[in-house]
Amino acid sequence: MQILARAKTLRDVLDSLLKTDYAVEMSQLPTQGRDATTLEDIFLKRLVERFFFVRRAAQGKMQDLLTRYCARFEVENIKRVVRAKHGGQSTEAPNLIPLPREYTLVNFQALLKAKDMDEVASLLRETQYNPILERLQPYKETGATMILEAVLDKIYFSKVWELVGKIHGTKDLIGEEIDLRNLLTIFSLKTRDISARLIEDATIPLTYALPKTTLQSLLQSRLEEAPNILGTRYSKLASEVLNLLRSGAPFPMEWVFFKQLYNDASATLMTQPLQAGYVIAYLLQCECEAKDLVSIVTGKQLNMNEEDILKGLFGIYRE
């Protein structure tokens, strides 16, 4: 990753990637189609393949868990459709994660052709995402898609969380992801002066290391008090985010929270090779790799300097 980030041009990045797992797709690209968008498609396609390869290889309850875990791509695609319909986009929205038809029960072609949000919701009526129908009215009242997106996250993590308790070793990373997502939602929405009630609606109603009372206090208090409220586990992250906000640096909060998650996944890979958590850690590392590759190629296309690109990577890479 360091080498890729330090490459002079996008072409050099491509040359380096020709020696990796992505070589086959890269070599098939026409010279003119070698831009960040096409490369991103390739990285995401490979990410999806990796997830579903692991799911196929698993058995029993672990396979059930991974089936539910892999639904994150489906959920992300539904969110993208919801956003597109909110913005009044036409039927052609090619910016979905390339998810093969056999891996999803949702008919995305039909969703994309839907005229409005009501039709999208009615098309989801027969799927596990039908609670979205109940939140249509609040969405219409506020005009904020975060209400619908929160329902989708809630459904996804609830389904995963149901099975987590039955498979030893998977709770830590999935629980941490839920906590970090909730913190990210609260921190980013609190900076916008959104009401505590709406923020609470946007959070996932599950917790792992964060008691519900802590989340409630966080919702009611000022951001400056967050490090004290959160206690030891996440207080350092909260301080880091506050420092970033104070400095006014254009660095996304997502970077702080997810860097922590991917670092913990990396630690799990090294310390728990014989537990089921290893699989989740591997998948998170795959996600981290895809995100970092996307950041590198996009950064190169935007002519960003290597320091900025390196700073924006989620994973920790040593030379």
Next chain:
Amino acid sequence: MSVGRVAVTRGVLLRLREQLDFTKRGKELLEMKRDNLAAETNRLLDKIRTRHEFEERLMDAYQSLKTAYMTLGYSRFQSQAVTVLPLEVKVRMRSVMGVLVPEIVQGKKPTINSVIDQSAYAAAMQLTELMTELLSIAEAEGRIESIAQELMLTNRKVNALERVILPKMQETLRYIEGRLEEETLEEFFRAKRVKAIIRGKD
């Protein structure tokens, strides 16, 4: 109007005096228009002087945008961007001292509530704030362009009146007045001579 070819009559003299008055009033009006246009230009120039500082802020916003774009990648960023309902802008023409200048009327502001990602939201927020200012500067530039053109034409007209047409008219007027005075004197002298001749015969 060549001075030598003008008909030397009282009628022409009266008409020319009227024309001179009319032209002087026209010149005064044009001078007033020129002064007003110059004042308007100065006022707009003050607005345009903020452009440099504005461009620096715009570059900061672009930097935030690039960071968000880099972190999210094209598809996620695009997905966040489609939720932004666009800014509504109308451009209509308004008359300032007879000069048609563009006026930008802002309708609905872009709604960025549905941008959930914090980095994309921060970039959208910065750009939305700058957009109003950008439109104001664009309006000022458009106005200055139209006004400067008109100012140049008006200035040329005032100069032409002041340095060519009015002096020529005054010269013609003086010529006619002189000739008419001469003719009156001649007539007077002729009448005196005729009178003297008639007296001599008696």
